[in-house]
Each structure stands twice: as C-alpha cells, then as structure tokens.
Amino acid sequence: MELQIRHTGTADGQSRFVVVRLSDGKCGESVSLTPPGNVPVATHNTNLQDDLRWYLESFLELPTGPNIQRAADIQAALSLWGRACFDALFGNDARATGWYRDARQNGLSFLRLKIVSDDPAVLSWPWEALESTDDGLLALQCRIERALDGIGDIRRLPDTLPQEQLNILYIITRPFGDNDVGYQTLARPLIDFVEKGRWPVHIDFLRPPTFKQLQMYLESKPGFYHIVHFDGHGQFSANSGVLAFEKDNPQHNADRCADTYTSLSQLRPK
Numbered sequence: 482m483e484l485q486i487r488h489t490g491t492a493d494g495q496s497r498f499v500v501v502r503l504s505d506g507k508c509g510e511s512v513s514l515t516p517p518g519n520v521p522v523a524t525h526n527t528n529l530q531d532d533l534r535w536y537l538e539s540f541l542e543l544p545t546g547p548n549i550q551r552a553a554d555i556q557a558a559l560s561l562w563g564r565a566c567f568d569a570l571f572g573n574d575a576r577a578t579g580w581y582r583d584a585r586q587n588g589l590s591f592l593r594l595k596i597v598s599d600d601p602a603v604l605s606w607p608w609e610a611l612e613s614t615d616d617g618l619l620a621l622q623c624r625i626e627r628a629l630d631g632i633g634d635i636r637r638l639p640d641t642l643p644q645e646q647l648n649i650l651y652i653i654t655r656p657f658g659d660n661d662v663g664y665q666t667l668a669r670p671l672i673d674f675v676e677k678g679r680w681p682v683h684i685d686f687l688r689p690p691t692f693k694q695l696q697m698y699l700e701s702k703p704g705f706y707h708i709v710h711f712d713g714h715g716q717f718s719a720n721s722g723v724l725a726f727e728k729d730n731p732q733h734n735a736d737r738c739a740d741t742y743t744s745l746s747q748l749r750p751k
Contacts, residue, residue: 482584488598500577509577512569520562523554563610592623599630641704646681650706654690654713656727667712692726
C-alpha cells in the first residue's frame with residue numbers, strides 16, 4: 482500500500498497536509514503540522530530544526546559533558562514532534578486511521594509513505610521521526626520517500642547511449658578543506674562493488690571537480706555517460722537547487738562564497 486502525505490500549502494502560518502490513498506486517490510481531512518523550526522528544545526534557546534543539524538554533524542565530535550544533555554533534549558523534542566505529526570495525520574481522521582489500520586494488518590513492511598511537496602523546506606523535515614505509540618518509529622518498519630509534486634516527466638535517454646557497459650561520471654567536490662568529508666567515504670564502496678562483481682561499469686572521476694571542467698567533459702563525450710553522480714554539498718536558494726563545485730583556485734575553496742554554488746538549472750542540457 483502507498484499512502485501519500487501531500488503538502489497542500491500554508492494557511493495562517495500553518496503548513497497544511499492531507500493523507501492520500503494512491504490506489505484510488507481518496508483523501509483524508511486537511512490537517513496542520515508544526516514545522517520543526519517552530520519546535521523549541523527544552524532548556525535551550527534553540528529550535529528542533531537547527532539543533533538537529535548540530536546533533537547529526539557535530540555531537541559525535543565531542544559527545545561529553547553538557548553536550549550529552551543537549552543531545553538528550555533534542556531526541557526528546559524529536560520524538561514528541563514525530564508523535565504529534567503521526568497523531569494529526571492518522572489519529573483523528575477516520576478515513577486515514579482506517580488506511581493505516583489496513584496497512585498494519587497487511588504488514589507495515591509493505592507500506593510506502595511518500596511525502597509530496599514542492600517546498601524544499603517541507604521535504605527537509607525529519608519525516609523519519611514519525612512515530613506511533615503502538616508501533617514505534619515508522620521508518621524502521623516501512624519505506625519513507627520524498628517526491629516533488631510538480632516535477633515534469635523524466636527526460637528520455639537517447640537511444641545512442643552505449644549498450645555494452647554503464648558509464649558513470651563521478652564528481653567528488655570538497656570545497657571546504659579540512660572541515661569536509663573524506664574523499665573516499667562514499668566512492669570507495671562503489672568502486673569495490675564494481676571491481677568485486679566485475680560488472681560492466683566504467684567510472685571516470687572529474688578532475689579538477691569544477692563546473693567548467695564538467696562542461697568540458699560532457700562536451701567532449703556527448704551521449705557517453707548514463708549517470709553523472711555528484712558527491713558533494715548542495716542547498717536550496719530562493720528559486721532553485723544549487724551545488725557546490727570547487728573553484729579553479731584551490732586556496733579559495735574553503736570559503737563558503739556565493740559563487741561556489743552553481744544553480745541546477747545550469748546543468749540542464751541545451
């Protein structure tokens with residue numbers, strides 16, 4: 482079973498959602514959910530959204546002293562938020578409650594929850610924290626996915642792409658120096674998997690990992706790459722998603738400057 486948690490907009494400062502059963506398109510009642518950025522964390526002058534970033538990125542570097550209590554407070558706030566969202570979505574509306582009950586009877590491992598929105602802020606909410614009093618964290622039992630609502634159809638791949646092997650252009654960007662993730666953290670498992678299985682996969686690494694070099698690679702090998710895999714940083718600007726490429730001058734790569742980021746719209750083929 483697939484149930485969609487569809488973001489329908491904002492009214493009176495509240496984000497509104499409906500639960501949709503995909504099999505027949507029926508909708509539950511519209512409910513409001515509190516953004517995690519509006520959820521305070523106990524004993525701290527902070528909010529859940531900002532504290533989650535600290536918890537995931539910085540806490541393990543120094544998991545001692547007062548940081549332990551701060552982490553515990555964040556976990557407690559996250560659990561309360563996850564339960565409140567679940568209750569609002571599935572605890573009050575008879576139709577949505579019935580759909581969730583059916584999913585439980587069929588086995589939650591067969592349930593797919595898809596968060597649907599065109600707002601990147603909503604998609605970035607920690608939906609994996611949805612928690613049922615009876616069933617615990619849903620993310621441990623069912624699939625939770627995110628999807629853009631108004632995205633167009635996927636561009637058809639050209640028939641001229643090579644058929645004898647899968648060609649991947651792998652981009653590893655680390656513009657923030659020593660504060661960045663290790664180069665082989667994500668790439669090494671992929672390389673080991675391909676080599677061990679002797680799969681018909683060819684991998685090129687973009688060197689240097691600049692946007693200009695990417696353009697040159699793609700122009701020099703048109704219709705060659707099946708996949709361009711970006712291993713680096715990104716964020717959402719006011720109008721589009723952006724990626725952080727390295728700069729031509731390595732001394733400037735550690736600076737989080739606006740021109741480090743490249744709009745995703747610039748990556749679309751002409």
